[in-house]
Amino acid sequence: MNYFRKGIILFICVVALTGFVGAQQKPSIFNEPATAKQERMKWWTDARFGMFIHWGLYSLGARHEWLKHNEHMTNEEYQKYFDIFSPDHFDPKKWAAQAKASGMKYAVLTTKHHDGFCLFDSKFTDYKATNTPAKRDLVKEYVEAFRSQGLKIGFYYSLLDWHHPDYTMDDVHPLVQVDTSRANYERLNKGRDMKKYREYLKNQITELLTNYGKIDILWLDWTWGKEDKRGKHAEDWGALELIKLAKKLQPGIIINNRLGLDDYADGGDFVTPEQVSPKELESYKGKTWETCQTFSGSWGYYRDETTWKTHRQLLDLLITSVANGGNLILNVGPTARGEFDYRAINELDSLSYWMHANNRAIYDCTFAPGSFSQPENTRLTYNAATKRLYIHLYNFIAGSSLTLPGYAGKIKYAQLLNDESEILYKTEGNDIVLKMPGVRPPYEIPVIELMLQ
Numbered sequence: 001m002n003y004f005r006k007g008i009i010l011f012i013c014v015v016a017l018t019g020f021v022g023a024q025q026k027p028s029i030f031n032e033p034a035t036a037k038q039e040r041m042k043w044w045t046d047a048r049f050g051m052f053i054h055w056g057l058y059s060l061g062a063r064h065e066w067l068k069h070n071e072h073m074t075n076e077e078y079q080k081y082f083d084i085f086s087p088d089h090f091d092p093k094k095w096a097a098q099a100k101a102s103g104m105k106y107a108v109l110t111t112k113h114h115d116g117f118c119l120f121d122s123k124f125t126d127y128k129a130t131n132t133p134a135k136r137d138l139v140k141e142y143v144e145a146f147r148s149q150g151l152k153i154g155f156y157y158s159l160l161d162w163h164h165p166d167y168t169m170d171d172v173h174p175l176v177q178v179d180t181s182r183a184n185y186e187r188l189n190k191g192r193d194m195k196k197y198r199e200y201l202k203n204q205i206t207e208l209l210t211n212y213g214k215i216d217i218l219w220l221d222w223t224w225g226k227e228d229k230r231g232k233h234a235e236d237w238g239a240l241e242l243i244k245l246a247k248k249l250q251p252g253i254i255i256n257n258r259l260g261l262d263d264y265a266d267g268g269d270f271v272t273p274e275q276v277s278p279k280e281l282e283s284y285k286g287k288t289w290e291t292c293q294t295f296s297g298s299w300g301y302y303r304d305e306t307t308w309k310t311h312r313q314l315l316d317l318l319i320t321s322v323a324n325g326g327n328l329i330l331n332v333g334p335t336a337r338g339e340f341d342y343r344a345i346n347e348l349d350s351l352s353y354w355m356h357a358n359n360r361a362i363y364d365c366t367f368a369p370g371s372f373s374q375p376e377n378t379r380l381t382y383n384a385a386t387k388r389l390y391i392h393l394y395n396f397i398a399g400s401s402l403t404l405p406g407y408a409g410k411i412k413y414a415q416l417l418n419d420e421s422e423i424l425y426k427t428e429g430n431d432i433v434l435k436m437p438g439v440r441p442p443y444e445i446p447v448i449e450l451m452l453q
């Protein structure tokens with residue numbers, strides 16, 4: 001064999017081997033068949049819209065849920081909030097009614113955030129709502145209220161803990177913000193033991209997934225990237241054990257992807273693009289995902305924050321999520337008194353109004369089949385079971401014509417969704433031309449429903 005042929009054979013082997021390795025699946029923890037996963041997650045993918053609730057001691061500071069970190073506060077300095085936490089207007093039935101009216105089908109509440117404060121009654125800490133003037137298990141009341149409205153129940157639980165005495169230093173711990181040197185880490189880490197903290201995590205996850213009946217979602221937050229040397233990683237949490245424990249205690253549960261188990265095919269049930277733009281959501285098409293978004297930038301109640309998203313921006317996020325096969329979980333940061341503030345209520349009321357008339361274009365929907373092109377200034381959503389395609393009109397012009405290129409022969413009937421009023425159309429070559437209503441419908445983004453052949 002001459003060198004040239006040897007070279008070619010070697011080249012082919014290398015290519016084949018690389019292809020083989022590249023195509024290798026990541027290892028699986030649970031070996032759940034794809035159809036079983038789809039079935040388990042069906043309610044969630046059909047729901048499309050949920051409510052995130054960030055509520056805790058930081059609501060009293062009213063200047064971001066990271067204020068303990070941002071202001072380098074010690075436990076002692078932060079204690080003032082614990083001592084007065086007394087949410088006299090807390091009535092989760094109102095929260096649930098508002099979520100439901102807004103068309104949200106599930107909720108996720110911060111049972112513990114990074115500050116370590118627990119809204120639930122845990123046997124493993126004194127740093128909990130029952131020991132504040134609130135004197136009760138607020139998670140229990142949330143669960144009961146939301147469940148009674150038919151909403152699915154989710155628990156957010158922070159893996160980070162800026163209060164626990166065994167939790168070691170990392171680059172966001174409030175105590176190391178001024179001096180991030182190794183020497184300082186070592187000084188502050190004296191007596192801290194992550195092994196004990198891992199036990200704490202296990203114990204609290206066990207409590208949360210045992211004491212409150214069926215829990216539908218566990219939303220764990222968060223793990224540093226592998227390359228981040230001053231962060232914490234899957235091993236620090238005992239992540240593999242935690243996910244196994246959670247699925248054992250609540251077999252049907254849906255868990256997000258923030259445990260740092262990216263090396264596994266099933267280290268999380270869905271990915272969590274946070275605060276990304278509608279444009280960026282397009283890149284998630286084909287994955288199982290939920291984008292989490294705030295009204296204003298902060299998750300916790302932030303009194304002086306004024307950059308709130310408009311009604312149109314929120315609708316765009318919701319519609320664009322569904323148009324790319326994902327969910328939107330929209331966050332509310334209740335005040336320390338336990339209420340949604342007026343701006344959140346206004347926003348939610350606007351969404352209720354739109355959802356009441358247009359939710360058929362959201363629930364059970366996903367992206368349109370590739371054979372339907374997306375006309376300019378629209379988004380398409382699609383319900384495969386009912387064979388209906390929805391055209392979200394981002395730039396409605398009364399009395400105008402809307403051309404649907406290549407749609408000829410594909411539709412049976414067209415109507416405006418909000419009032420089921422007929423939309424007349426004609427076929428021109430390969431296209432369908434819709435005649436828009438002569439008067440603007442009273443919705444920021446009106447929707448046309450096409451019944452497909």
Ligand code: GLC
Pocket residue numbers: 054065066221222274292299
């Ligand atoms: C980030 C923040 C946190 C917030 C979360 C919601 O991870 O640390 O404050 O709870 O995003 O996705």
